[in-house]
Amino acid sequence: MKITAIRISQHRYKFDPPFHASWDTRPRTHWDATIVRVETDQGVTGIGSGDLMVGFAGHEELFIGQDPMAIERHYRILANINFHYGRCWPLDLALWDLAGKITGQPCWKLLGGLSNKVRAYASSGTLRKPEQLAEVAQHFLAQGFTAMKIRFHRGDWRQDIAALAAVRKAVGDRLTLMVDCNQGWRMPWDTAQPWSLKDALQVAKPLEELEVFWMEEPLHRADYDGMAQLRQMTRVRIAGGEMTRELHEFRNLIQRGSLDVLQPDVALVGGITGLRRVGQMALEHNLVFTPHTWTNGIGVVANAHLTAGATGAPFLEFPYDPPEWGLDRRDYMLAEPVDAKDGWFTLTEKPGLGIELDEDRLKATKIG
Ligand SMILES: [Mg+2]
Numbered sequence: 001m002k003i004t005a006i007r008i009s010q011h012r013y014k015f016d017p018p019f020h021a022s023w024d025t026r027p028r029t030h031w032d033a034t035i036v037r038v039e040t041d042q043g044v045t046g047i048g049s050g051d052l053m054v055g056f057a058g059h060e061e062l063f064i065g066q067d068p069m070a071i072e073r074h075y076r077i078l079a080n081i082n083f084h085y086g087r088c089w090p091l092d093l094a095l096w097d098l099a100g101k102i103t104g105q106p107c108w109k110l111l112g113g114l115s116n117k118v119r120a121y122a123s124s125g126t127l128r129k130p131e132q133l134a135e136v137a138q139h140f141l142a143q144g145f146t147a148m149k150i151r152f153h154r155g156d157w158r159q160d161i162a163a164l165a166a167v168r169k170a171v172g173d174r175l176t177l178m179v180d181c182n183q184g185w186r187m188p189w190d191t192a193q194p195w196s197l198k199d200a201l202q203v204a205k206p207l208e209e210l211e212v213f214w215m216e217e218p219l220h221r222a223d224y225d226g227m228a229q230l231r232q233m234t235r236v237r238i239a240g241g242e243m244t245r246e247l248h249e250f251r252n253l254i255q256r257g258s259l260d261v262l263q264p265d266v267a268l269v270g271g272i273t274g275l276r277r278v279g280q281m282a283l284e285h286n287l288v289f290t291p292h293t294w295t296n297g298i299g300v301v302a303n304a305h306l307t308a309g310a311t312g313a314p315f316l317e318f319p320y321d322p323p324e325w326g327l328d329r330r331d332y333m334l335a336e337p338v339d340a341k342d343g344w345f346t347l348t349e350k351p352g353l354g355i356e357l358d359e360d361r362l363k364a365t366k367i368g
Pocket residue numbers: 180182216217242292
């Protein structure tokens with residue numbers, strides 16, 4: 001079998017009302033999706049999505065005519081493109097989907113078959129008043145979730161703690177709570193400075209008292225020593241790495257003792273092929289590997305296949321904060337949204353990633 005074409009299309013789904021993501025100072029009025037299709041001479045097509053594939057144009061010939069199953073070879077080419085141009089990892093996802101369809105196996109089995117299930121945590125995305133956030137937490141509980149991630153970014157961290165405390169008071173110990181400080185990186189238009197170690201330590205103290213499971217991105221992604229020190233100073237787990245671009249940086253983060261929880265995302269960093277290695281590295285060091293998944297349902301399910309099949313994790317991110325971030329918005333490109341019923345990702349026996357595109361919706365939202 002040979003790869004005959006790689007087709008990339010861009011789509012935009014408009015929102016009204018907008019989504020105020022806690023980590024973005026600009027309200028979001030649309031959600032763009034890049035769909036990557038890898039076609040073969042046998043009529044089988046693999047599908048991927050995630051990043052915008054910036055810098056891929058002109059490199060198609062490096063894949064056309066090749067055996068689609070040579071995934072390690074393709075990964076090396078993508079790593080080179082990542083270095084010289086942009087992040088084109090959705091193609092790796094499409095190749096894994098294709099490999100599953102060629103062999104008639106779901107990706108979670110090809111990746112090790114450890115399990116077809118991983119527990120989900122409800123990952124909220126917008127900043128709400130304490131009493132409203134407590135209500136949302138109760139809805140998550142009623143839907144079967146046992147864990148929830150809360151966003152910090154209200155300007156004064158004491159207000160963030162008040163929102164967290166309201167949730168803890170409402171749900172007691174029935175929900176495991178994580179906190180995302182979002183200090184690791186900024187949007188292009190945001191010039192705010194990240195926290196210092198002392199800033200983060202001040203926040204970590206009340207998180208300990210409120211029994212927070214992990215504190216995510218408390219410091220800039222390059223502050224390896226700060227994270228390592230913070231990790232020693234608090235019993236809250238320190239999480240990070242969602243936008244760290246190079247695999248060797250994870251090796252360094254592990255060696256420097258910076259993180260308890262590693263969170264790279266297959267749709268943004270390294271693809272499934274690269275992060276399979278990071279996941280194993282994390283296990284060898286007795287660390288938690290649980291990918292960031294804040295893209296669309298294709299990225300969510302790809303991370304679920306890797307985590308369930310190869311490493312296992314206490315919880316995996318389920319981006320979900322309706323109505324601003326419901327499945328209708330997140331997964332508009334899919335015939336069936338990727339759900340976490342009763343608080344679990346449950347993967348099927350369908351070959352590949354097990355997803356189907358909504359072609360009519362894709363036609364209606366096509367912008368390129
Ligand atoms: Mg995060």
